[in-house]
Amino acid sequence: MSHDLIVLGLLVLFSLALGALLLAIPRLLGARSSQKGLLDIFECGVPLRDGTQRRMQVRFYLIAIIFIVFDVEAVFLFPWAVLFRRLGMFGFIEMLFFIAVLALGLVYVWRKGGLEWD
């Protein structure tokens, strides 16, 4: 168990080193230029309009909140799934209530139009 963690830590070190190495290479070998336009914001050849800090749809925020609810649900489902056979009928009925409450939540969001993008 702890050995696995040590090895995974080693993997993290190796991967970080690989990423850092790859990023360091163009710093040494890469071209140097002071071309005008290189530092401009990308815009297909026309002057920039509307700026960059624009308003974004609030739906992205809504999706993030709904995601948290359902991801927490998944967190509770994983241990239940591992022990499912041992818990038997009792565990099934308990989880049925849990899923039913969340499904109700999904139906509510759905009916309220929280999942519409038009």
Added chain:
Amino acid sequence: MNQTTLTLLIDAGKIAVILGCTMGAVAYTTFAERRFAAFMQNRIGPNRAGPWGLLQPLADGFKFMFKEDFVPEFADRFLYRLAPIVAFVPALLLVGVLPFGPDLVIGSQVIPLQIADPNFGVLYFLAIASFGVYGVIMAGWGSNNKYSIAGGLRASAMMISYEVSMGLAVVGLIMMAGTVHMSTIVGQQDGFFGWFIWKQPLGFLIFVVTTFAETHRVPFDLPEAEQELVGGYNTEYGSMQLGLFQMGEYAHLITASALMVALYLGGWQFPGLNLLENSPILYALAGLTVMAVKVFFIIFVFIWVRWTIPRFRYDQLMRLGWKVLLPLALLNILVTALVILI
């Protein structure tokens, strides 16, 4: 040299070899994608660098290395620099729990062909895979370009939407297997009809669709829809920083395919393979080959789909994720529970 040091050395060697193989696979997946694309569109594709163009990935790598490394002056320097690393490293970390073959026995030394086999294997994969969102959103915000921000927001909303269904699809499989221990799950899939795809067909389908979204593959490549968003979240990037994003994406594709094979398609197991069990080295090599062939087949399917199905619209994508896949995943859990109990 005592046993602990030897094991650690072997582990370090394994990590180096597996990371090397992954990077090689990444390079040649880009090549395969371009050649298959050309084939499907009746073109020739890259065929000039080396025999049949086989050195093309190397040429691409060198091109990345000799490009200017720069930070646009309007960008958030810290996030802009950090984002490629955050996109690249977790994709590589995913190889940590993948089982590539049966134990390799050399003399008295037993070497599992897997970097680590913790008892939280599947959870580790799902957790690390969801780190990809951070790289995307950091790149989008840090670039301070409207296309990047739009691409980053779209990508993160899409990835978190499909992540829920992916986790719930795997729950059905975990109920069947009764464990999240990777090598045990592969060990349970003995014989062709022991593969979990037959016991979890709906779960497999949901898993495949969500994997397409998680790896930003067509038909879910909205984050980089070039007709609307230029390059999406990596518009402002160049040089090796752009390279890291792309390598990370392909590494994620490869590891996700390997996870799909390990969970649903029997991993390195194949009917008749256990005839070789008496000669451990041959057995390990055969297992590795089977795994590689299966993973390559899945990658081929990803490429094939890319040139077959057009991109979805964003509202269609969200509707599919929340109104179809999520209820189906919940249904899959209930049906699996009933099947196990009865």
